[in-house]
Amino acid sequence: MIIEFNNVIPTPLIDQIHFNKNAWDKKIELNTNKTYLLTSESGKGKSSFISFLYGSRTDYSGEIRLNGKPWNAYSLDERSELRCNSLSYLPQDILLFPQLTLIENLKIKNSLTHSKSEEELKKLISTLGLSAQTNQKAATLSKGQQQRVGLLRALIQPFEFILLDEPFSHLDQSNIEIAIQLIENVCSQNNAGYLISTLGPNHGLSVDETIYL
Amino acid sequence: MIGKLIFNNRKGRQLTFSVSGSIIGLVIMLLSIQLYLDITTILHSPTIAGTDFLVINKEVNMLVDGNFNQSELESIKEQEFVIDVAPVYSNNFQSLVVADVGPASSFNTLMPLITVSNDFIDNLPPNFKWKVGDKEVPVIVPTSFFNSYNFGIAEASRSPKVTKELISHIKPKLKIGNATWYNVRIAAFSDRFSDGVIVPNSFMNYNNTKFGTGEKNKINRIVISTPNSKNPSLAHYLSDHSYETNSDKISGGKVTEIMNVLFPIIVIISLVIILLSLLTFIQNAQLLLSNSDYEIKLLGLIGYSFGAISAAVMKNFNILFGVIILSTVPIVIAIKYYISSIFNHELGIDIGIGLSWTTLIVGFCIYTCFYLVQYVIIKSTVKKLVQSS
Numbered sequence: 001m002i003i004e005f006n007n008v009i010p011t012p013l014i015d016q017i018h019f020n021k022n023a024w025d026k027k028i029e030l031n032t033n034k035t036y037l038l039t040s041e042s043g044k045g046k047s048s049f050i051s052f053l054y055g056s057r058t059d060y061s062g063e064i065r066l067n068g069k070p071w072n073a074y075s076l077d078e079r080s081e082l083r084c085n086s087l088s089y090l091p092q093d094i095l096l097f098p099q100l101t102l103i104e105n106l107k108i109k110n111s112l113t114h115s116k117s118e119e120e121l122k123k124l125i126s127t128l129g130l131s132a133q134t135n136q137k138a139a140t141l142s143k144g145q146q147q148r149v150g151l152l153r154a155l156i157q158p159f160e161f162i163l164l165d166e167p168f169s170h171l172d173q174s175n176i177e178i179a180i181q182l183i184e185n186v187c188s189q190n191n192a193g194y195l196i197s198t199l200g201p202n203h204g205l206s207v208d209e210t211i212y213l
Numbered sequence: 214m215i216g217k218l219i220f221n222n223r224k225g226r227q228l229t230f231s232v233s234g235s236i237i238g239l240v241i242m243l244l245s246i247q248l249y250l251d252i253t254t255i256l257h258s259p260t261i262a263g264t265d266f267l268v269i270n271k272e273v274n275m276l277v278d279g280n281f282n283q284s285e286l287e288s289i290k291e292q293e294f295v296i297d298v299a300p301v302y303s304n305n306f307q308s309l310v311v312a313d314v315g316p317a318s319s320f321n322t323l324m325p326l327i328t329v330s331n332d333f334i335d336n337l338p339p340n341f342k343w344k345v346g347d348k349e350v351p352v353i354v355p356t357s358f359f360n361s362y363n364f365g366i367a368e369a370s371r372s373p374k375v376t377k378e379l380i381s382h383i384k385p386k387l388k389i390g391n392a393t394w395y396n397v398r399i400a401a402f403s404d405r406f407s408d409g410v411i412v413p414n415s416f417m418n419y420n421n422t423k424f425g426t427g428e429k430n431k432i433n434r435i436v437i438s439t440p441n442s443k444n445p446s447l448a449h450y451l452s453d454h455s456y457e458t459n460s461d462k463i464s465g466g467k468v469t470e471i472m473n474v475l476f477p478i479i480v481i482i483s484l485v486i487i488l489l490s491l492l493t494f495i496q497n498a499q500l501l502l503s504n505s506d507y508e509i510k511l512l513g514l515i516g517y518s519f520g521a522i523s524a525a526v527m528k529n530f531n532i533l534f535g536v537i538i539l540s541t542v543p544i545v546i547a548i549k550y551y552i553s554s555i556f557n558h559e560l561g562i563d564i565g566i567g568l569s570w571t572t573l574i575v576g577f578c579i580y581t582c583f584y585l586v587q588y589v590i591i592k593s594t595v596k597k598l599v600q601s602s
Contacts, residue, residue: 056514056602076519076599083516095511097218108214112516153515 001032001067001086001160003053008062010048022213023049025062031193032161037205038197040213046197047092049213050163053195054089055079084112088159092166092197094150098139102130102149105138109153116156124152127182129175144170151179155186162187162194168203176203215512215525219505231497232533234490239541239579242483244548247572249476251564264296265442266333266405270434272455281432294439294447299330301434302417303409306424310397310410312385320366324387327409328417333436338400343416350387351400353411354380359402377402390424408434491583495590498530502594509595513602523595530587538580542568 005028013024024045030036030053038046051057052064055071064071066082074082083089096105106121116124125131128148133141138149147170154162164183168176180203187194196205271279281300290298304326311321331337334353343350363374375383385397403411421430439447451458502509512522550566557563 076596080513080516080518083514089514091514095514097508097511099218099221100214104214108218108512109515111214157516 002065003030003032003161004028004063004065004068005030005053006063006065008052008060008064010045010052011059011061013045013048014061016043023211024213028211030161030195033191034193034208035187035205036193036195037202037207037210038195038213039200039202039210042199044213046213047165049211050089050165050195050197051091054083054087054163056089056091085158086160088154088157088162090150090154090162090164090167092169094146096138096141096146096149096153099137101135101137102141102145103134105149106153106156110156113157115158121152121156124156124182128152128178142170144172144175147171148175148179151183155182159190160192162192164194164196166197166199168198180205215517215522216529218508218512219501219526220529227493227497227500228533231490231493232537234486234493235537235583236540236544238483238487238490239537239576240544240548241486242480242579243541243545243568243572243576245476245479245483246575247545247549247568248552250569250571255562255564265439266335266436267439267442267458268301268406268408268434268436269451269456269458272457274455278431279433281435286432286435289435289437292447292450294441294444294450296438296440297332298435298437299333300432301327301329301406301409301436302414302421302430303327303433304417304421305426305428305430306390306420309388310385311388312383320370320372325409326412326417327406327434328412328414329406329436330414333405333438334411335403335405336401341400341413343413345415345419349396349398350412350416351398353401353403353406354399355407355410356402356404357407358410389420393424405436487579487583491586494583494587498587498591499594502526502591502598506598509598510602513599517599519592519596519599522599523592526591526595527588530591534580534584534587541576 005023005026007025007027009025022040022044038049040046048057048060052060052071055074058072066074097108100108102125103121106125107118110116110121122131122134125134128151130145130148130152133145138146141149147167151164151167154164162183167183168179171179183194183196193208195211196207202210271277271281273279286298286300289295308324308326309321310324311319313319331341334341336353338351338353341351341353359377359380366372367374381399383399385399387395387397389395441447450456509522513519545568546566549568553564553566
């Protein structure tokens with residue numbers, strides 16, 4: 001899948017960004033079998049960039065195309081289909097169902113595609129060190145634990161490209177390393193690429209391209 | 214799980230109010246329709262009402278003579294609520310009846326005579342005939358005359374009361390004109406006619422010709438047979454033509470008329486109740502969805518289609534609709550059963566306990582409207598929320 005950014009400018013940042021120095025208001029092409037690091041200082045629009053790409057925000061000028069088709073030409077059902085099978089996403093603010101348990105948060109996602117068995121889900125939970133919290137309500141998990149659950153939720157679906165918005169911001173170094181290992185393994189299994197946003201450090205990721213905002 | 218996520222945010226009390234309101238509205242609506250159908254069926258049913266007879270006269274008026282002419286009779290007969298019509302002829306000669314009612318009691322009084330076709334006489338006795346030369350004339354006495362003698366004349370004159378059997382043995386005499394006397398045989402009593410003693414047609418014709426004023430017999434009263442004297446059209450016809458009859462006999466028509474006035478009012482009240490409950494139901498759904506705004510948006514964000522989310526929401530609402538319909542029908546049947554038993558005990562009329570197809574179809578239409586409005590609102594609200602995710 002090819003994703004094109006054609007002169008995209010986020011409306012809220014229109015007066016704050018010097019467009020000649022960054023990726024805004026330019027033509028960018030993302031190939032979904034490649035890996036990307038999206039980096040900038042805080043407040044420069046990393047989350048906006050990923051939200052635009054995922055289709056969850058539309059407050060921009062310019063055009064974003066997926067496989068040559070403008071995002072706004074996709075119907076709601078086509079967008080849902082893409083989010084089920086092609087594009088995966090971990091938002092910066094994680095967004096779990098607080099009233100559901102850790103495992104229920106994964107199951108509600110998994111029930112869309114049934115791509116993982118319950119055993120596989122438990123094994124992934126265990127990989128990120130969350131077995132003890134399997135049946136704990138998401139609302140009672142720490143921010144770091146919630147971030148790992150959000151990462152698992154993004155990884156358990158089939159995808160061609162995964163968008164991870166500051167996925168390690170609440171993790172310690174050892175958990176970051178485990179998470180990176182898991183991301184690379186799952187991407188490799190899906191023959192998929194990723195785009196990870198970060199405030200600066202690349203956390204040891206070896207990516208094909210870095211995009212500066 | 215989606216239903217659990219969204220319905221966990223519901224407000225129980227508000228939901229109870231909207232469900233109860235819907236049930237009450239539907240119950241009132243269905244009952245009003247069903248009872249209206251039952252009562253109009255009864256009032257229009259010849260099998261229940263049988264054939265009624267009404268004696269009709271014109272309103273007494275200084276400007277008109279109060280007699281019916283032939284075209285008026287034909288016009289009456291053409292009405293759909295009239296089976297047959299017959300004139301009631303009166304005597305235009307003087308008639309006096311004299312009777313001994315006890316060893317030392319007798320009374321004499323002027324006696325109005327009438328004659329009418331035998332088909333219209335209740336309790337028509339055998340041999341109710343008279344031919345020229347007969348010295349005895351059979352008569353049918355109105356029960357009201359009999360009662361007015363026993364409870365009026367007899368009491369006032371301190372004469373003994375008489376029974377129907379005893380009065381049949383009294384042999385009164387009828388004086389026609391100045392000197393013609395007939396023996397009277399009381400052959401039967403009539404509940405239908407109250408304004409004259411019925412004599413055979415031949416007797417009336419003979420004496421009217423012989424002793425009358427010479428005028429052609431005028432028709433100042435008629436009798437009609439009708440399948441249902443309570444038919445409102447009959448009452449309207451009589452009123453429109455300034456005809457009079459015993460108002461008690463047509464008062465059932467007023468019941469129908471009152472029903473006709475009350476029915477739309479009850480239906481409007483029921484519709485208002487249903488509309489209000491629909492509004493609370495819609496408001497409840499919108500509140501529920503806005504309380505679950507985060508969950509719905511997040512479901513859309515992780516890949517759920519708005520169709521799948523609205524279907525899951527509707528599935529839960531279907532349970533509420535099920536509760537409404539499953540509660541409404543037994544409540545309507547139970548109340549109908551109660552009303553039916555009152556009809557049975559008080560009036561001896563069986564209106565049945567079942568619901569008619571009309572009622573069920575109207576109920577189904579209202580239920581479908583309810584369902585569709587709810588469906589459209591839920592789907593459009595969920596769509597808006599998912600669109601923004």
